[in-house]
Amino acid sequence: MSAPDIQLRDFHGGLHLPANKDISTSQPVRRAPLPSRLVIPLQQHIGEPAAPLVKPGDRVLKGQRIARAEGFVSVPSHASSSGTVVEIDEYPVPHPSGLGMTCIMIELDGEDKWIEPEAEIADFTSLDPSELRNRVREAGIVGLGGAGFPSYIKMNPGPGRRIDLLIVNGAECEPYISCDDMLMRERPDEILGGIAILLHALQAERCVIAVEDNKPTAIVSLQAELARRGEDRIQLIELPTRYPTGGERQLIRLLTGREVPARGLPADIGMICHNPATVAAIYRAIYRREPLISRIVTVTGEGVAAPCNLEALIGTPVSELIEACGGYTSAVDRLIMGGPMMGFSLTTDAVPVIKTTNCLLATTPRELSHPKAPMPCIRCGECAEVCPADLLPQQLYWYAHTRDFDKTQDYNLFDCIECGCCAYVCPSHIPLVQYYRFAKTEIWAQERERQRSELARQRHQVRLERIERDKRERTERLREKKRALKEPAASGEDPKTAAIQAALERAKARKAAAAVAPRNISDLTPEQQRMIAEVDERRRAAARDRAGSKTGAK
């Protein structure tokens, strides 16, 4: 498979939305003031939560690993500044569910003292891709565009897969958000440096940086950096501004005309997408050995006094960032993490900034009015006209609303990316996306239930079989015994006495066996012992291998 042509095509649907990005891009990115306290959730990514490595009372330094990755789809967390761990407990976190999560609370000492840095490396090309991946994982890097998928996994195309094209998704198509725009304006070197690392790690030949044409400053800045480097593997593409161009699948379709299979990943068609902030974080992780402890956050909306972009430490309470932007305006009534189309509403600003916090949008009823009362669906099909996944939102709604979940799946519910285009154009003001989320959750719950009952059914089946078998064996034994009793014993003893004698001996043996601690490895046959030895040997070998790869990696 060769690298696809880059030639702008089209995807179905989408919307032209008022961008509202200018309000936060007039000033350069500022560093947010050091908070007095950090709240670092153990899960800021898709996958398994990290496991804490510190306990209350421990002193931690900036950049120190305070939680380790647990499982494959997981990354560690780091202290974003120096101080003392005061608590590890449930705390409100930014999550659509509004539920809390275990967090590590650090009281900062204000010194912002770094952990002893590891030696910087001059040339990353001396490292092999697996080592680069390890370092990216150790740096705790996840997709910073909002999904929070551990980035190191996306640096591994997997056996037999080739990546022809790396796409840096700088579309940033959602209104209000401008953190990637600012990053591309101010730190094109980090982005291009990160791309070089990723191309090496993926063994890919080409990269496209895709930017919507409403970010001319970012485009100029990237172009200048490209010219300075004389990098010919990287191509900068201006995209027409349309929501949701930044959707990974829509962007790939737009750039190459190819569609990622519905149940597949971009890697299945030889492409990988990364967000520019992720790419810059990878650059810093590899060159400066700096874990992901801060990110650029857009703080915007009519609800804040002075909208801007802030470089914020992960774990900074949202309220402090709002403070840094001059606080709320009086009419504020809604606080959103993310953008106005796909972001979720926060109940409180006590939650911390996490790795996926790209935007904090505080709005007034004037800019985002309260939802109107929904009217019945008239099946006008406007939603289908704008659906970028080519679904029939009106039919999905109909079946989700009547709880006919099988039908919703016939209509490809799970291809819905929840972009919100349908709800935006709905003349009946139906909160369509909410219905789809509801249907998805119900289906997941049913699926879990089904799996559980299937397991229970299988267990029951096995149990019935076992009972049946036991019964068979018992009757068999009984028959044997009866036959033995009938036959005259060779020794001339009375068969009955012999049987009683045997039973007594068996009982005695049982008692003796119970007296010593019963162990399932005593009385093993030589065959069994040999098998155990083999298993042990395999385990030891595997442990040696792992240790070997770790030391080799250092």
Added chain:
Amino acid sequence: MEFRTYSSPHLSPASDVSVVMRRVLYALGPGLVCAWWFFGWGVIFNTLFASLAAVAAEALMLRLRHRPVGPQLSDNSALLTGVLLGLALPPLAPWWVAVIGGLFAIVVAKQLYGGLGHNPFNPAMIGYVVVLISFPREMTYWPNAADSGMRALTLIESLDWSLLGNLPPDVSLDALTRATPMDSAKIELGLGNTLSEIRTEPLFGDFGGHGFEWINLWFLVGGLWLLYTRTIRWQIPVGMLASLFGISLIFFVSDPDSYLSPLFQLFSGATMLGAFFIATDPVSASTTPRGRIIYGAGIGIITYLIRTWGGYPEGIAFGVLLMNMAAPTIDYYTQPRAFGHQRDGE
């Protein structure tokens, strides 16, 4: 600080059902004026009575069903049903025909099924068919066109006729009414006349029925405006007009003396009103892009069959209702290929 939470997307929706319905009403304007000019005040009274009955029935039913009357009435959908029904009725039909049609359309065909969005059939066409079957005589009261030189009723005379059934002493009902061009063509063809003879009668215009051709043209203009403003999509009208044109062309070419020309089919009866305003009722129509073409095409074909061989002069109402029945099935089999899914047969 604590906040109330909302579900995404947070951006407020850009359009509104009542706006959509209002646009459709505006688009009916030119055709309505043209119909009034040719067929007199009866057009206005029919529209008025049917609308009043429809809106009153909607309000009453919403109240009985304990639904918010205000917001749901303001969506204008009942008003639109009434206007469409009124425009479909013969202008000299008495007031109670319009009222019964409007009541039936809203009470039975819409509200008993659950109100807006839940009616499987087009309410206006149900109302129309009910009065067509129940009052066959009144449903033939089509007046002479205003420019035919025949006697027409004034405003007061029309009102007197519509409400009380009184005609001015100098005129009889027979003198006032006549068969529609389509009806008359069918009768004359049945008598063994050829179309080239029939079409010389003053009942026929330049390309359609006299009067009807202009009314159709103005409904076409309104319909094009709806397309331009993206209030309706092109699939249903194009599907319907293309299939009606296509099938009539086949028969016309095979025997021009026995079959009406495609142009006549498009500009007679309620073709344009049906194609742009009635068949496009989204609630009861097919909702997929491909499905809408099939749905429209089905209406065109059924309309032609009824117009040519059926017992009724006009077939659009039956075409719409029959295709309403088929819409859910059409929808199921015409889902668009979702993003990232294989094309059929690939």
